[in-house]
Amino acid sequence: MKYVDEFKDVKALQKILGRIREVIERMKKNGARFPLRIMEICGGQTHSILKYGIHEALPKEVEFIHGPGCPVCVTPIETIDLALAIAKRSNVIFTSFGDMLRVPGSDENMFETKAKGADIRWVYSTLDAVQIAKENPEKEVVFFAIGFETTTAPIAAALDMAEKDGVKNFSLLTAMVKVPPALELLLSDEDCMIDGILAAGHVCTIMGYEEYIPLAEKYRVPIVVTGFQPAEILLGILRCLENLKEHKTEVSNAYEWMVQKEGNPEARKMIEKYFEVIDRKWRGIGTIPKSGFGLRLEYSRFDTEKKFSEMPNIPERKVNPHCGAVLQGKMKPCDCPFFGKECTQQHPIGALMVSDEGACAAYFQYGGLKK
Amino acid sequence: MCHAVPGKIISTNGLTARVSFNGAIKNVNLIFCPRAKEGDYVSVHVGIAQAVINEDEANEVLALLTQAS
């Protein structure tokens, strides 16, 4: 498959690995300290790294720290409980991406709620949810709007379609988040051990990478816009190491065929039209200021929480501190005392094990092998 | 978060394109890539094109990778 398979070619991967080894040798001669810790922030990248064994193929001088890149994992449990409560209402068709259906709320997950009679439907595209609203005018269709900026744009497109087509029975339960504020939180932590960052290529396809420039300068870390296929990730790591060797703490783009500095202007405009930046609570981390997207006041009619009368009162829940530590890259999944024992993919305790993009799930599937 | 896949535009009709992913064809919305045309490769996330792939850049990188060292 074009622009996928070529980036998985073993010879190409070996070549980039060779260059990575060369850069490391030169850095050693210059007295650089190792290991160097590189953080990838996107769950899709975490998945790729572990699925293709990149973490094992890299020289031991480079280690990964897995960042909070899984929007499913960072959705607060109270939001899931709210989603389930709404889904149970008899006049509601609750639509969601497939990813969210297995994540447990405090009592049950969406599959179980569906089994007990709630009309819950998975959709591939946000636009399909609007289509369901058109086909069921007597019902209220709610879409569980989770995701990073990459997905916020398609969510805005759904509103655009709903507006243009006069759809009145469609609303969003919003939980979208932004990457840069979370990144800043991690970088500003005094225990931060991150030497370099791989920025999520698909987030930057939409938003560009201007927001990362002040972060690179302030915290003096190289940030490299990176793709997802194995060769793309290795190229991102190579660029990051080259920048570290040259002490270049700036943003560079190792995904030029996909990402422009200003991103996708049409997508950004649409996000800005419907959404404003708000504070958002991240599961396992807490509230991060200006880290989420919420509907603008003039579009409240698309906001489930404002549209529905009598929203259920969902009590706040404490979160397992280990989940939080793994999310923030302070602990590796395999260092969590419950990993692989009480918490497995068959019996998940936290969201990072349920979601396929969660660091714990990725580790369990691909890295949990002990000879 | 970012499950986007490259596909080739086979035909367009206004802001809808038929995009081929190795032969499997899906309708994709071009609202964010309104100037995309037949023959372009686009990166698709949840049924919507996010970007038109700059093939010159991609091929340049790939050529470097496949060149003998």
Added chain:
Amino acid sequence: MKSFECPTKGYKESDVVTMAHGSGGGAMQRLIHEVFARHFPYLQKDTDAAVLSCEGGDIAFTTDSFVVDPLFFPGGNIGSLAVHGTINDLAMVSARAEVMSVAFIIEEGFPLSDLEKIVQTMANEAEKQKVRIITGDTKVVEKGHGHGIYINTTGIGVRFGVRLRGGAWPSPKKVSVGDRILVSGDIGRHGMAIMSVRENLPIETEITSDSAPLKELVIALFEEGIHVSCMRDATRGGVASALNEIARARGVYLRINEEKIPVSEEVWGLSLILGIDPLHIANEGRFVLFVPKEEAEHALFVLRDYEEGKNAEIIGEVMREYEGGLVTAITLLGSEKIIQMPEGEILPRIC
């Protein structure tokens, strides 16, 4: 154990049946073991068909139910699935299907023309495979209670083939360390064909279901003298499920090579868009088989002689004994990862 407060109250198995219980993965296995096997003491649960010793030889006996949605899909319909599925369950214990029963549960309002098409298909497929449908049952349920039509079958067959050392027949228990693992063809077609015609996922594709009878391939293997130690058709839950079931039943560590798994271009493309692993997708005309190392190339040669087996590959081997079973795959870059039993319904993902 719990020194932290966990809001999800730890894991608890659902108290209702969910879609996950029907998906061929871990949840279904638990349902079979914890509910059915617990109450049915004679249940032969680790194989696709049960075998009864009767005077004159072994009879194989199987039952299956078909609830596919949509009923008509590229490459077949619920009827062809029912006939192939029954024949294949018997073939997997090296039995030749002789007779079948078929029971229909039909929803009020179901078009007779559709019923006619399904029944005609069943008759055609049974005729081709020389299987007689000799008894049946019909029930009609009220509108809203039947999803069009459900089909249940039973099949009876007679054992054929090469006995292994000691007079044994193929089964997970006969898998040996060193055996090679083969898959009979390219995977993921059926599941993707179904997905492509689901109304909430319109996709144009040439993918057709691989639903097919496997009897001829199995007979060919035996006629060539291949000592197949175990076979399993890779239906719901895909190859990942089939391999995990065998690994668990026998207590062995299986290792496959990811790059060797045959997947057609279109299935690969679709699996990327939807974010679904081809190893988890249902097949209805593909099986995995275990053969002694020295017979693997020969087995491959035999399979590839058939249309349904033309993309067969040797994909791995049985490494050693391992309590509880383990399935791993070697990746692109040479690292090893675990191939899990899939959990829950296989759904498209955004992440």
